[in-house]
Amino acid sequence: MSDNINRQVLVKKLPNGIPAEDDFEMGGSPIPDPVEGTFRARTLVLSLDPYIRAVMSGRHFYGAPQPGDVMRGRSVARVDASRHPQYREGDVVVMESGMQDYVISNGGDVHRADTGTAPVSTALGVLGMPGLTAYAALLGPAQIKEGETVVVSAASGAVGSMVGQIAKIKGCRAIGIVGSDDKSAWTETEAGFDACLNRKTDDLHARLTELASDGADIFFDNTGGEIQGLVMTKHLALNSRVILSGLITQYNLAESPPGPNLGNLCKMRTTVFGFVVYDFEHMRARFLTDAKRWYAEGKIKFKEDMTEGLETAPAQFSKLMHGNNFGKTLVKVAD
Ligand SMILES: NC(=O)c1ccc[n+]([C@@H]2O[C@H](COP(=O)([O-])OP(=O)(O)OC[C@H]3O[C@@H](n4cnc5c(N)ncnc54)[C@H](OP(=O)(O)O)[C@@H]3O)[C@@H](O)[C@H]2O)c1
Structure with a gap:
């Protein structure tokens, strides 16, 4: 042309x-x-x-x-x-x-x-819309607190990697779930998560039981599907918060699949928050101030x-x- x-x-x-x-x-x-x-x-x-x-x-x-x-x-x-x-x-x-x-x-x-x-x-x-998604959800509805355990799916992506890195900056434990060993290695060694599981090869139930025996205080769900079902029914801590961020396992489907059994949410007094980043534009300036500083300090990898x-x-x-x-x-x- x-x-x-x-x-x-x-x-x-x-x-x-x-x-x-x-x-x-x-x-x-x-x-x-x-x-x-x-x-x-x-x-x-x-x-x-x-x-x-x-x-x-x-x-x-x-x-x-x-x-x-x-x-x-x-x-x-x-x-x-x-x-x-x-x-x-x-x-x-x-x-x-x-x-x-x-x-x-x-x-x-x-x-x-x-x-x-x-x-x-x-x-x-990481310094744009996906980074703001992680930041605003964790500091807003998830009310992240030092010492908590954060589990996040699609952990090597722009949203997921920021969730874990912000969790670490806030003094929490970060456990990621990804789809390959390469992603898992990067997420642990570069992004500094405490652990990162491979959804295709690890026994997620056994590994989460071992790594987060009291359950996840915050589950940041980027995928929906089997990971969502497993964490929401078996791996939530008391008074946990679930951020429904994305359902990528469903985006290519014509019909929504059946959801997880919600009984455990009641038992664990879990708060589930349907998160849409466009509602958190008011946090962008604060996010950028923090995220640019963290990047300059070497705390954010992408x-x-x-x-x-x-x-x-x-x-x-x-x-x-x-x-x-x-x-x-x-x-x-x-x-
Ligand atoms: N709520 C909001 O306002 C908001 C804003 C931005 C993004 N999001 C959501 O956040 C999630 C992550 O977004 P991102 O931009 O950072 O993308 P990303 O994580 O870079 O890419 C998507 C990842 O999803 C994972 N995945 C799991 N199951 C999959 C499946 N069945 N088909 C395809 N991919 C699958 C793959 O990672 P693994 O192979 O490692 O599992 C893939 O690399 C998405 O669900 C997105 O819709 C939400």
């Missing part, structure tokens, strides 16, 4: 089950120019997130896309032409850009990327699963929804 084309990842057909690369196709349109009150931004790094699958099923408040639509997606982008009073050429922002090279914005739902000494891509991961080139986005998204990503799933689109 020629240089003045805005390359775009389009929906070809709505996926049935796990999204495949050929549910998408590359398209393009002329690079748009900003009108008064808007700016144009160039996508630098594109974020691929599990919620995009919920969007494609029409289960997200964004509404379902139609074939031919540009795929949704947030990115770090650089303003490259502006007729907006608050944004200048060169500003680096985080925004809902869609999966494309260029986007026009009126400044709504845009904020400046602010990652301190950390790479700017972390504005989409793992990125980044490919290069907008055209790699469909395969990266499919990999994420297979659970085969290792770290925050990103696509580098431009320098």
Whole structure:
């Protein structure tokens, strides 16, 4: 395609089950120019997130896309032409850009990327929406307290790795659950969790009984499914809190599976909190102050699963929804 084309990842057909690369196709349109009150931004790094699958099923408040639509997606982008009073050429922002090279914005739902000494891509991961999810849920509804035991699923991802690292910073024990030995090794040695179990090879019930004999004070559930059933029925402490963060085991299913038996929640006086990060925007400034300082002090490690080139986005998204990503799933689109 020629240089003045805005390359775009389009929906070809709505996926049935796990999204495949050929549910998408590359398209393009002329690079748009900003009108008064808007700016144009160039996508630098594109974020691929599990919620995009919920969007494609029409289960997200964004509404379902139609074939031919540009795929949704947030990115770090650089303003490259502006007729907006608050944004200048060169500003680096985080925004809902869609999966494309260029986007026009009126400044709504845009904020400046602010990652301190950390790479700017972390504005989409540990210092972005996923990091805020971990921080706001633990310090907000979960009311994390020193000395507690925190169990988190999908522990090597952007959300899960921050849950464990914040738990450690707050003087707690962090136990992760992941899907491979590589992830487990990174989560223990780099991210500093006390232990990390492999959901595919470990006997989770036996290992959790041994590692958290009094149960989890906080269970941060990123997956739902069998892990949720096991922890909620057998591994909760008295007065425990459960954060329902994500149900990735269900995102590719047409129908919701039956839930866990809830009797144990009553017995253990557990509080279950359905958490949505968009309700915690008021904690973003405090989160960034803390998280940038923790990063500078070497207390926050992160793992990125980044490919290069907008055209790699469909395969990266499919990999994420297979659970085969290792770290925050990103696509580098431009320098
Ligand atoms: N509530 C909120 O406001 C909010 C905000 C952001 C994200 N979330 C949720 O937080 C969770 C983690 O998000 P993230 O961005 O940090 O992603 P991520 O952890 O980097 O990637 C998703 C991970 O889920 C795990 N997984 C477990 N079962 C799976 C299955 N059946 N299919 C596919 N993957 C499976 C895989 O890890 P393992 O193989 O290691 O298990 C996979 O790597 C997601 O559920 C997401 O929806 C919630």
